[in-house]
Amino acid sequence: MLTLEAHVVALPMRVPFRGVTTREAMLIRTDRGWGEFAPFVEYADAEAALWLAAGLDHDWPAPVRLHVPVNATVPAVPASQVAEVLARFPGCTTAKVKVAQAGQSLRDDVDRVAAVRELVPNVRVDANAAWTVDEAVTAITALGELEYVEQPCASVDDLAAVRRRVSTRIAADESIRKATDPLLVARKQAADVVVLKVAPLGGVRAALRVAEQCGLPVVVSSALDTSIGIRAGVALAAALPELPFACGLATTSLMAADVVVDSLDGRGGSIPVRDVVPDPSLLARYAAPREREQWWRDRLARVLELLP
Numbered sequence: 053m054l055t056l057e058a059h060v061v062a063l064p065m066r067v068p069f070r071g072v073t074t075r076e077a078m079l080i081r082t083d084r085g086w087g088e089f090a091p092f093v094e095y096a097d098a099e100a101a102l103w104l105a106a107g108l109d110h111d112w113p114a115p116v117r118l119h120v121p122v123n124a125t126v127p128a129v130p131a132s133q134v135a136e137v138l139a140r141f142p143g144c145t146t147a148k149v150k151v152a153q154a155g156q157s158l159r160d161d162v163d164r165v166a167a168v169r170e171l172v173p174n175v176r177v178d179a180n181a182a183w184t185v186d187e188a189v190t191a192i193t194a195l196g197e198l199e200y201v202e203q204p205c206a207s208v209d210d211l212a213a214v215r216r217r218v219s220t221r222i223a224a225d226e227s228i229r230k231a232t233d234p235l236l237v238a239r240k241q242a243a244d245v246v247v248l249k250v251a252p253l254g255g256v257r258a259a260l261r262v263a264e265q266c267g268l269p270v271v272v273s274s275a276l277d278t279s280i281g282i283r284a285g286v287a288l289a290a291a292l293p294e295l296p297f298a299c300g301l302a303t304t305s306l307m308a309a310d311v312v313v314d315s316l317d318g319r320g321g322s323i324p325v326r327d328v329v330p331d332p333s334l335l336a337r338y339a340a341p342r343e344r345e346q347w348w349r350d351r352l353a354r355v356l357e358l359l360p
């Protein structure tokens with residue numbers, strides 16, 4: 053494979069996410085198109101190889117829909133800031149609310165969710181594996197009607213235990229990092245929904261195979277991608293035979309910058325299936341500092357060696 057161009061950007065975030073205030077990403081242009089290579093910096097090379105395979109993959113199946121419905125995302129902000137956050141997602145009728153943040157109480161979560169429910173009809177929450185089984189059952193009961201609860205606990209067995217004790221749907225996100233994980237989740241009856249991301253699964257077709265094999269409804273999500281990475285998620289969501297829930301692909305709204313002029317941002321509640329290319333002036337404006345650029349180029353060189 054001939055790498056024609058690689059650009060490293062450091063994009064400012066509007067709200068800290070996973071503890072980061074800047075999202076670094078490498079945009080790679082080959083003779084087949086633009087792709088994104090942005091495994092989180094702490095990921096080892098072997099895991100990053102799947103992200104690279106996804107970034108270099110342009111062999112996407114034909115879409116079966118022209119728009120992908122998307123959800124708003126509300127970080128663990130005070131209830132008083134909910135309206136301001138939701139204003140960045142005009143037209144979204146589903147919101148995912150972060151809960152169980154360290155240093156906060158269940159009362160904070162209940163208040164935040166109530167504030168979201170006043171403005172958006174479909175509410176789901178994401179606990180990012182922070183609860184024990186008992187805490188999850190207590191919290192889910194206190195939070196009232198939800199579309200689903202994403203990753204209430206860390207282990208697949210604990211997800212299954214929570215699922216047996218509540219009527220709310222359970223979604224598995226962190227439990228699914230590699231292609232065999234959704235099958236385990238399905239076999240243990242640990243979730244009603246699986247959250248799939250294109251990059252960690254190694255590409256759109258690989259993710260579609262996972263969806264098919266596990267047989268559960270899929271919510272396609274992003275990993276804080278630029279619009280180039282979002283485009284691959286849109287390709288997956290657009291190719292799924294069924295798409296009963298809004299996807300977590302409206303995440304460019306959480307960033308204060310993007311690499312394309314007309315972001316795939318979900319205004320209006322959905323993302324159209326359309327191609328995007330980076331804008332040279334944006335790549336230049338958000339270019340990462342030289343030592344970070346070199347770090348990414350070194351990483352790319354190492355990870356290219358790991359590709360099959």
Ligand SMILES: [Mg+2]
Nearest residue numbers: 178202225226
């Ligand atoms: Mg999640």
